[in-house]
Amino acid sequence: GAVVSQHPSWVICKSGTSVKIECRSLDFQATTMFWYRQFPKQSLMLMATSNEGSKATYEQGVEKDKFLINHASLTLSTLTVTSAHPEDSSFYICSARDTGGSNIQYFGAGTRLSVL
């Protein structure tokens, strides 16, 4: 299947700092990418839909100024957690839809964020 690369896989930061997470589709173009959040023992929760060249669409209850999403190219979307706080500590996962092929969503390996 298609490959989605997510970086970094693990990050620790101090409270109040910002963290950027990258999501790349390596062997296909993705006009649409998605960002999820997952707490321990829980399912994935969709945060936002990232569209290449346009503004992201956020799910209800997700602060767009807190979680900045940029989808500047057909293979890269970034999520920036601004002014991170301990309650933002979670597992963040991106996915990319292979719109030029199967249209299946492929997922990155995830990023474990720990805010001290």
Place this chain on the structure above:
Amino acid sequence: LAKTTQPISMDSYEGQEVNITCSHNNIATNDYITWYQQFPSQGPRFIIQGYKTKVTNEVASLFIPADRKSSTLSLPRVSLSDTAVYYCLVGDGPFGNEKLTFGTGTRLTIIP
């Protein structure tokens, strides 16, 4: 998006065939059924997708009855490495741009 219902957990012994059933009573005409596998601290991995009848690939089979209100993921001869959470999702498959909503999933534990 149609909601899905799956068993919360299942146990099985190594070498057996495992069948996980998912209910999706409100599935729409253009919805496809997709299954993902997730290991701890990893992103979900695509397993299989289908619309009706039976689909088979190198890792699993997907059985979908004529009314499409349920589907069954079949894993042949499971091993310990198949211990994971399995998610059933319905959406507009190869032709749409619908977002995926994950349900609770089924936590499958393989016993030696």
